Amino acid sequence: MSILTVGTMAFDTIETPYGRVEKVIGGACTYISWAASYWCNNINLVSIVGDDFPESEVNQLQNRGVSMDGLVRIPGKKSFYWSGRYHHDMNGRDTLTTDLNVLADFNPILPDAYKSSQYIMLGNLTPDIQLSVLDQLTTKPKLVVLDTMNFWMDIALEKLMEVIAKVDVLTINDEEARQLSGERSLVKAAAKIHSFGPRFLIIKKGEHGALLFHDDKIFFAPGLPVADVIDPTGAGDSFAGGMVGYLARTDDISFQNMKTAIIYGSTMASFCVEDFSLSRLRSLSQNEIHTRIRQFESMSTYDVRELDIIS
């Protein structure tokens, strides 16, 4: 099956307790595409860069089955740039710089071949752009996944709600789920968010794992305790990419298969954070990935025993 992914391709300058890297490759669409490319070689990328973005990066993705027909390159302009510093505990970060550059004028036009993509992954971007991409599809996709964040809830809630109404899966963190729903309890937040449109709600909790809500069913995917989290940047996008890649490969959007997809997403995210930028995601072996999938399995498997209580 084919994937369509829209999002940023960017340069990041990142400081974590483990070090600092300057102007490395980043962006939601880049992480999503790399993570998905291990499972699907029919990926339609929609993004925008300046003429400073390295051709070699574009070529590498192309070699992994990512179509670049939807990549716009603006001569004489710079690519989106973000710099940030992670706190000591890695759970928070401060944004130091956000230079929109080419992103300020991003108005994606889908190539015709993209318009019948089956799995749609909307990376974190302005709701306007996400909506415009959905509106250009000519056939109903099998699944639309939306990633967004509190920033858009704060400044563009109405437009965001329009997008949310059109998607099957929403991925946000726990605080964002509470903000969006106005409910403190995640169970109640999920019920409310289902009523907004998405049949599936995925709550990403970083090192604490992820929760999947669907109807009245819940799945709790563990977070893999990693010896050293070097750089959390892109973890959420790697999660989304791994999940959508697996879903497009297996072409099964049952709740049962969504659960396994979340383990695939968690697996790709666990690699992502082990090094700066995309370093870990560029050269994973089948053995590394299968070993990690088995680690997730052993981490959540136990013997269920029902004992008579003493009453």
Place this chain on the structure above:
Amino acid sequence: MSILTVGTMAFDTIETPYGRVEKVIGGACTYISWAASYWCNNINLVSIVGDDFPESEVNQLQNRGVSMDGLVRIPGKKSFYWSGRYHHDMNGRDTLTTDLNVLADFNPILPDAYKSSQYIMLGNLTPDIQLSVLDQLTTKPKLVVLDTMNFWMDIALEKLMEVIAKVDVLTINDEEARQLSGERSLVKAAAKIHSFGPRFLIIKKGEHGALLFHDDKIFFAPGLPVADVIDPTGAGDSFAGGMVGYLARTDDISFQNMKTAIIYGSTMASFCVEDFSLSRLRSLSQNEIHTRIRQFESMSTYDVRELDIIS
């Protein structure tokens, strides 16, 4: 098998976003004993109260197989009293009052019949008292579980390390594990804490579940998303009680069985938070408990699939 549990029996005044209750029954030992009593009816309790503590509470526990030979009642004195207010998100709380009262002079003397108890549950207390209890045992217990907190790390670290060196299982939260080990990564923290003595480290993460570390193995128990967390007080003690109760009942301290024990602990904690004080823990039916154990199972079960990667 027999359990020995030492800890507070107290009055609590608690304020949460759901309401306020005044001078209700609380205390680590009370929660531990109630939660354990569903699985084990041979519990040796060690605690201290004033003459204000209701006899009916003592009788109810006695009727559930809890020996009160180790309960000291001090005439003319008051029981330990704590009051606190939970933050809106329920993850933090402020202590408003701590009146030690009888606890200031607590120097437990174990009845002879207690000295060969097999499963020891040291509730959160001064390390001196925990150590004194261990020193009075005349036969080597099968398993010693220690619950403690950052407060003792701050003011009595040396004594606490003496206790930690003598226990098999340590239960703390993630920040406490980082503080105790000086390691940011929980994987490294666990390795360091193993070197202090405990073969098992359980990291309690509240709504995010619990982690069990043993050698190089990890188990991640999900947290059950509860529709309304009414009062988190006693959740950690209910967890400990459910876990130790299950272990004493099954008398199997393998890693495999410890994993199931943690699910039993999580189950009891999930009931605890559904109402103020011990209200939920007093009258659970077998059907309610088994249903919840099955909820935990369905929440963490998925199909493991290993797909060939695209390289």
